[in-house]
Amino acid sequence: MRNVSKSRRHRQPRERCRGVATPRRLTHDAAVFDCFFLSWATLRPTDRPMSSPQKPDRLEQARIDKLEKIVALGHDPYGGRFENHASISSVRGKCPEASGTPGDAVRIAGRIMLRRKAGKLRFFDVADSSGSIQVLCSRGDLGEEQWELLSQFDLGDLIGVDGKMWRTDSGEVSIFADRLHILSKSLAQPPEKFHGASDVELLLRHRSLDLIYTEGVRDRMLLRTKIIQSVRNTLNSRDFVEVETPVLHAVAGGAAARPFNTHHNALDIPLFLRIALELHLKRLMVGGIERVYEIGRVFRNEGIDATHNPEFTMMEVYQAYGDYNAMMDLTEAVVVEAVKVVKESGVRSQESGDPSRDREGAEAAGDSRLSTLNPQLTLPWKDSTIDFTPPWPRKTYAELFREHAGCEMSDQAAVRAKAKELAAAGKIKHEFIQRMETTEIHPDVIVGEVFEAMVEDALIGPIFVKDYPASLCPLTKRKKDDPTVAERFELFIHGMELANAYTELNDPRLQEELFRTQLAGLAEEDSMAKMDREFLQALKIGMPPAGGLGIGIDRLVMLLTNSRSIRDVIFFPLLRPER
RNA sequence: GAAGGCGUAGCUCAGUCGGUAGAGCAACGGACUUUUAAUCCGUAGGUCGUGGGUUCGAGCCCCACCGCCUUCACCA
Numbered sequence: 001m002r003n004v005s006k007s008r009r010h011r012q013p014r015e016r017c018r019g020v021a022t023p024r025r026l027t028h029d030a031a032v033f034d035c036f037f038l039s040w041a042t043l044r045p046t047d048r049p050m051s052s053p054q055k056p057d058r059l060e061q062a063r064i065d066k067l068e069k070i071v072a073l074g075h076d077p078y079g080g081r082f083e084n085h086a087s088i089s090s091v092r093g094k095c096p097e098a099s100g101t102p103g104d105a106v107r108i109a110g111r112i113m114l115r116r117k118a119g120k121l122r123f124f125d126v127a128d129s130s131g132s133i134q135v136l137c138s139r140g141d142l143g144e145e146q147w148e149l150l151s152q153f154d155l156g157d158l159i160g161v162d163g164k165m166w167r168t169d170s171g172e173v174s175i176f177a178d179r180l181h182i183l184s185k186s187l188a189q190p191p192e193k194f195h196g197a198s199d200v201e202l203l204l205r206h207r208s209l210d211l212i213y214t215e216g217v218r219d220r221m222l223l224r225t226k227i228i229q230s231v232r233n234t235l236n237s238r239d240f241v242e243v244e245t246p247v248l249h250a251v252a253g254g255a256a257a258r259p260f261n262t263h264h265n266a267l268d269i270p271l272f273l274r275i276a277l278e279l280h281l282k283r284l285m286v287g288g289i290e291r292v293y294e295i296g297r298v299f300r301n302e303g304i305d306a307t308h309n310p311e312f313t314m315m316e317v318y319q320a321y322g323d324y325n326a327m328m329d330l331t332e333a334v335v336v337e338a339v340k341v342v343k344e345s346g347v348r349s350q351e352s353g354d355p356s357r358d359r360e361g362a363e364a365a366g367d368s369r370l371s372t373l374n375p376q377l378t379l380p381w382k383d384s385t386i387d388f389t390p391p392w393p394r395k396t397y398a399e400l401f402r403e404h405a406g407c408e409m410s411d412q413a414a415v416r417a418k419a420k421e422l423a424a425a426g427k428i429k430h431e432f433i434q435r436m437e438t439t440e441i442h443p444d445v446i447v448g449e450v451f452e453a454m455v456e457d458a459l460i461g462p463i464f465v466k467d468y469p470a471s472l473c474p475l476t477k478r479k480k481d482d483p484t485v486a487e488r489f490e491l492f493i494h495g496m497e498l499a500n501a502y503t504e505l506n507d508p509r510l511q512e513e514l515f516r517t518q519l520a521g522l523a524e525e526d527s528m529a530k531m532d533r534e535f536l537q538a539l540k541i542g543m544p545p546a547g548g549l550g551i552g553i554d555r556l557v558m559l560l561t562n563s564r565s566i567r568d569v570i571f572f573p574l575l576r577p578e579r
Numbered sequence: 580g581a582a583g584g585c586g587u588a589g590c591u592c593a594g595u596c597g598g599u600a601g602a603g604c605a606a607c608g609g610a611c612u613u614u615u616a617a618u619c620c621g622u623a624g625g626u627c628g629u630g631g632g633u634u635c636g637a638g639c640c641c642c643a644c645c646g647c648c649u650u651c652a653c654c655a
Contacts, residue, residue: 059589119611169613192590192604194616201647255655302654500655
């Protein structure tokens, strides 16, 4: 809390300044800097955030000098409304075929990406969100004032251009500039023009730079948006209703994870950031919203690595009067529709330069299964491909356990022996074996450990793993003919767990009992059995039998964009603050 | 949390055995009216992540710390 109020103290005076310093030619930059230094000086030295601008370095100073020249020429270096400009991709098509003849008059706006000189000619490559184009400026055709203005342009500046479409002698599509406008003076030196920036930390801390200068980053992030849009479309077209439920929870339930702690001052109560969407959505189902979903951020206070960010995006959907079989069908639909969107986008995935590579690769490999698959539904993944063509296999947990572990999961002695074997091979922690030998651990927990070590990585998929040991699933309905088995499935693709679904438990008394009984061998924080009275009360009112499904959106985007790190699909992943 | 790797100019990177800190791009000045990472000539630019230590002398060796990456651990 202290940190928050501290940073607000920094921010307020500066934001106020920004309001005062409305662009007034000539005095504009002076006003900014007066204000800036004023607020700066009022801060005690220890309050100064390290990330805030320090005194300008030599490169920044060179740009400030140019900014001042721009002001002296009577231009606002930070521009203003710039109307009726066209997208760069749209004007490219208007270029005359023959070089040296003027085409249509156009107006564009964008960022200077490259600059070249040839005598009294200046070439700028200007890019907007649709593409880039060359702007040609001729000393002989522009007035003194315009030439003076463009001489103050640097890489990274945002400019507007009025001109006519023009093809150069070498055939390059260009705009022959008639009039130039400065729209925003960049004070920061861009990365090296050929190699770009490659330091991962630099790119993550300055994602804006990454988006501008690293090939493919913006396309991939925008593809994320399209994928999420597709998920919404799929659900909406099936009459599911999107809602928003609280992020601040008094009890962080619905999943087994450690929450972030926070505090409400006026109420003076502890609160938690949600770790799942589940319980509120079920309460809405009780309230009569029979098909309901939410796509939202959840927070888990755990480790950070290539597949885990402390905050991530989860989609949870509930369908009254359905069950987990209905959820398997829905999962296939949601993912397949998203795959189609990715295929249609034509955005190149991270490591295959050519979007059609997966098909050619499959044929070249001569794999009969791959060559007969629907090429529309394959996407590249690392060195291979993922075939999303439905229907995906649906195998039971017990079946897969038998297949990969070589023994029945009901054979406790054999399972224990297997666990020890895996520990010797370094695939299961020795501590777990010690606990297994010395304390009483539920047999299903041991089975779960062996399953994770032997089966999960081997699941190429997409494959639905269904019918989990019931004791691992306190929010799930048991099978009618076998109460030791829960109607739950997980979707695995290349060892990654993408979806998790249940036939939801709607018996309030059984639910309360499951919350109450702590599973032997599990710490409380590792269990989902957190008593939530509001939720139990809702179940007493009566929740329809239902199917429920959760999909990790970030992981879905990773799989569909061939991204190995979750940081490649989140704009601002959490980093330790710089000191 | 553990092990390994990395941190040098705004950016991308060299830096030999411990002996004056290097290049390309970018910047600045100049030449060039059809360039495509333009080219050519010149100038300037460094708290070698931070702090200690060893040494006549440390970017380099040692210790601690900070950050990032990889693998592992944790992780519905």
